[in-house]
Amino acid sequence: xxxxxxxxxxxxxxxxxxxxxxxxxxxNQNISPISLEEYPNSxxxxxxxxxxxxxxxxxxxxLMDNCFxxxxxxNYEDKKTESGACKKRINYNTRISSYFKNIEPTKFxxxxxxxFSIQNNEVDFxxxxxxxxxxLKNKTKLFGPFxxxxxxxxxxxxxxxxxxFNDQLFLNFIEDYERKYDTSTIFEIxxxxxxxxxxxxxxxxxxxxxxxFFIDSKIGIAIDFTPVxxxxxxxxxxxxxSSPSISPFLKEIKxxxxxxxxxxxxxxxxxxxxxxxxxKNEEVEIENLVKLLFNKKFIKETIDTxxxxxxxxxxxxxxxxxxxxxxxxxxxIDANRTxxxxxxxxxxxxxxxxxxxxxxxxxxxxxxxIENEINEIEKILIEKITSSNLKxxxxxxxxxxxxLDEEIKKKQEELRGVEDSVKKIKDIFxxxxxxxxxxxxxxxxxxxxxxxxxxLPNKDKKKVSxxxxxxxxxxxxxxxxxxxxxxxxxxxxSQGREYSFNDVANIIITINQTFIxxxxxxxxxxxxxxxxxxxxxxxxxxxxxxxxxxxxxxxTSSKDLIGFFNPLTNKFQPAKTKLREALxxxxxxxxxxxxxxxxxxxxxxxxHYWSDFIKLADSNYSRKIKISDDEEIQFGDGFRFVATINHxxxxxxxxNRLIDRAAIIQLDKTNIITDDSxxxxxxxxxxxxxxxxxxxxxxxxxxxxxxxxxxxxIKERLESNHTILISPRKEIAIxxxxxxxxxxxxxxxxxxxDYAICQHILPLINGRGESFQKLxxxxxxxxxxxxxxxxxxxxxxIIERGKVLKHFRYIYY
Numbered sequence: 133x134x135x136x137x138x139x140x141x142x143x144x145x146x147x148x149x150x151x152x153x154x155x156x157x158x159x160n161q162n163i164s165p166i167s168l169e170e171y172p173n174s175x176x177x178x179x180x181x182x183x184x185x186x187x188x189x190x191x192x193x194x195l196m197d198n199c200f201x202x203x204x205x206x207n208y209e210d211k212k213t214e215s216g217a218c219k220k221r222i223n224y225n226t227r228i229s230s231y232f233k234n235i236e237p238t239k240f241x242x243x244x245x246x247x248f249s250i251q252n253n254e255v256d257f258x259x260x261x262x263x264x265x266x267x268l269k270n271k272t273k274l275f276g277p278f279x280x281x282x283x284x285x286x287x288x289x290x291x292x293x294x295x296x297f298n299d300q301l302f303l304n305f306i307e308d309y310e311r312k313y314d315t316s317t318i319f320e321i322x323x324x325x326x327x328x329x330x331x332x333x334x335x336x337x338x339x340x341x342x343x344x345f346f347i348d349s350k351i352g353i354a355i356d357f358t359p360v361x362x363x364x365x366x367x368x369x370x371x372x373x374s375s376p377s378i379s380p381f382l383k384e385i386k387x388x389x390x391x392x393x394x395x396x397x398x399x400x401x402x403x404x405x406x407x408x409x410x411x412k413n414e415e416v417e418i419e420n421l422v423k424l425l426f427n428k429k430f431i432k433e434t435i436d437t438x439x440x441x442x443x444x445x446x447x448x449x450x451x452x453x454x455x456x457x458x459x460x461x462x463x464x465i466d467a468n469r470t471x472x473x474x475x476x477x478x479x480x481x482x483x484x485x486x487x488x489x490x491x492x493x494x495x496x497x498x499x500x501x502i503e504n505e506i507n508e509i510e511k512i513l514i515e516k517i518t519s520s521n522l523k524x525x526x527x528x529x530x531x532x533x534x535x536l537d538e539e540i541k542k543k544q545e546e547l548r549g550v551e552d553s554v555k556k557i558k559d560i561f562x563x564x565x566x567x568x569x570x571x572x573x574x575x576x577x578x579x580x581x582x583x584x585x586x587x588l589p590n591k592d593k594k595k596v597s598x599x600x601x602x603x604x605x606x607x608x609x610x611x612x613x614x615x616x617x618x619x620x621x622x623x624x625x626s627q628g629r630e631y632s633f634n635d636v637a638n639i640i641i642t643i644n645q646t647f648i649x650x651x652x653x654x655x656x657x658x659x660x661x662x663x664x665x666x667x668x669x670x671x672x673x674x675x676x677x678x679x680x681x682x683x684x685x686x687x688t689s690s691k692d693l694i695g696f697f698n699p700l701t702n703k704f705q706p707a708k709t710k711l712r713e714a715l716x717x718x719x720x721x722x723x724x725x726x727x728x729x730x731x732x733x734x735x736x737x738x739x740h741y742w743s744d745f746i747k748l749a750d751s752n753y754s755r756k757i758k759i760s761d762d763e764e765i766q767f768g769d770g771f772r773f774v775a776t777i778n779h780x781x782x783x784x785x786x787x788n789r790l791i792d793r794a795a796i797i798q799l800d801k802t803n804i805i806t807d808d809s810x811x812x813x814x815x816x817x818x819x820x821x822x823x824x825x826x827x828x829x830x831x832x833x834x835x836x837x838x839x840x841x842x843x844x845x846i847k848e849r850l851e852s853n854h855t856i857l858i859s860p861r862k863e864i865a866i867x868x869x870x871x872x873x874x875x876x877x878x879x880x881x882x883x884x885x886d887y888a889i890c891q892h893i894l895p896l897i898n899g900r901g902e903s904f905q906k907l908x909x910x911x912x913x914x915x916x917x918x919x920x921x922x923x924x925x926x927x928x929x930i931i932e933r934g935k936v937l938k939h940f941r942y943i944y945y
Contacts, residue, residue: 149182247545356399653799733775770819831875
């Protein structure tokens with residue numbers, strides 16, 4: 133086993149320090165996070181020569197190629213309460229240093245949630261970023277890879293790491309990457325597309341598994357990340373001269389950009405043209421445009437000094453003109469006030485003759501009425517001055533608005549970060565809520581007992597001990613396996629479920645032969661309702677023969693499924709699932725079938741809470757389970773479990789131990805006639821008699837050698853180089869199925885083997901790399917040659933979903 137670890141800190145004044153294991157890689161190259169419990173008491177390992185490690189390993193994250201040198205700290209118990217105390221330690225020295233290696237810069241790149249600006253090439257909180265190479269993300273997208281200098285963001289230059297690595301594949305990648313993208317390119321990646329390659333450690337920090345996957349698979353959009361000033365200087369060097377106006381300038385650039393010699397140049401031209409298009413749309417005079425570009429540092433050190441001096445002189449002259457106009461306006465206002473004062477004096481002198489006939493003495497009337505005209509002039513002058521002041525204020529406010537807009541964007545990014553954190557906390561709470569509820573219920577039980585409160589209400593003892601007898605009937609002597617399947621198919625159809633003859637036959641045979649059958653499929657295809665309607669078709673109901681158990685998150689042992697012996701009451705405390713009662717009913721009716729549905733079975737690890745039954749999945753074990761020291765139940769041979777599962781982030785993966793003992797049926801969406809149809813069957817066929825009609829077929833006896841040869845070739849292909857191992861248990865289950873289904877299922881000689889491969893072999897697929905893909909492609913060709921279309925179709929989906937990242941595993945829908 134290998135470990136990915138990161139440096140934590142060196143103790144002040146000492147050469148020792150701490151490292152933190154974050155991921156482990158098993159022999160099959162599967163990556164999983166390391167839990168804190170594996171390295172008490174803080175998830176760290178004490179490192180005896182941190183200075184030497186820091187000298188050998190330059191980056192924060194590194195690889196430990198072996199674990200034999202991790203030892204127990206014998207003094208841990210005495211100092212576990214001290215800060216930095218660790219149960220595990222590594223005595224680092226030059227003898228083991230070869231097992232500690234730098235990780236290729238493209239692998240395990242940290243991802244930070246941090247507000248940043250692609251336009252300004254800046255990150256807002258650089259102190260939170262510890263790694264040299266990193267990605268940044270927002271709510272929906274991933275950006276990078278970056279390095280930084282303070283707040284300034286830069287596209288990473290992988291060429292810097294060339295001397296530290298001798299791996300030819302990595303060196304080829306650097307050469308190819310530099311040729312295509314140079315050192316000024318980052319990528320914008322949709323988070324949903326990258327989710328399968330992002331791993332979280334035990335503290336919730338995220339890492340990108342390998343950036344090379346994205347380049348090879350062409351995931352993400354390349355973005356030029358050259359700063360604007362450098363971009364303009366680069367463009368002018370390419371152009372050698374600039375045009376006098378923007379429109380011809382743009383036309384010239386577009387002509388040149390169309391003949392760019394590399395994808396990196398294409399990205400630069402696109403970014404540059406976008407900036408110039410923005411400037412063109414502002415429609416300002418060329419002089420103001422040049423001034424604007426200069427002030428914004430678009431063309432710093434690229435314009436002739438004499439041109440700048442001319443522009444500055446012109447600006448100075450305009451400002452002086454404006455000052456002269458303002459002074460003239462103020463002089464006019466003063467003159468107006470003086471004239472107004474004189475007019476008032478004249479008016480006071482001729483007050484008694486103030487009423488003048490405008491018709492007889494028009495000139496005198498105009499003189500006396502000059503006050504109104506002066507008021508109008510003053511009003512116009514004030515408006516002009518006010519307008520000028522408002523314009524300046526408006527310009528000042530526009531700049532302020534731009535600054536506030538940037539601050540708002542930063543706050544919005546911070547808010548999104550907080551919302552993401554809240555969502556993560558909520559998800560964690562939701563996932564653990566049921567577990568906490570179960571623990572509280574258990575605590576309440578003990579509390580009630582200690583306080584003398586009865587756990588269960590008093591019931592009629594006679595009623596509790598009463599076991600319902602099933603109405604079991606014998607089969608008609610002339611009934612065959614095919615007739616039985618057709619009857620069940622008809623009963624399912626009458627309840628609104630239309631399935632093909634082969635699918636119904638497969639379900640019946642698989643459930644008959646397998647102690648636990650797993651039904652997978654997309655949400656909404658009718659997994660749960662199929663089991664319910666199948667039980668009704670068998671004549672089973674909730675009184676006898678059918679039990680539906682809603683599995684819950686947080687189940688850890690058989691006490692959640694069956695119950696447990698309570699030492700306080702010295703009695704067995706049954707679980708709410710009623711499974712114990714079902715087992716007792718089956719014990720009383722050993723010749724009757726009994727179906728137990730484990731609905732949403734993988735909300736918790738099945739092999740944990742179903743552990744008491746897992747060994748009984750082998751047919752050579754007696755159907756007997758020990759409930760307590762005083763109680764043992766011998767349930768009937770027809771007792772079966774059917775589990776429905778989903779596959780998302782809330783569910784648990786199926787263990788290899790369980791897959792080896794189960795058959796997994798993938799359910800496709802069927803035609804639903806109605807969901808309200810009912811069926812009433814009050815009799816149950818004898819399970820032993822049903823089992824006896826599904827016997828070895830005549831066609832199997834004639835085709836046995838052919839089918840076994842075909843299966844052995846498939847087995848040899850998959851087991852080459854120990855890629856996929858098929859256990860004797862699986863081999864026995866496949867032959868047992870084919871003996872009954874060959875000739876009974878409609879189709880060619882291999883149709884039964886086709887179903888068996890789908891349900892027993894393809895769920896074992898889990899591997900990476902080109903060689904594994906070639907192995908699967910070869911298997912697909914074998915299936916196609918034999919007309920095994922069901923397995924071929926499912927295998928094609930597995931290959932298609934995995935080929936981008938070269939990780940191939942069984943898919944549940």
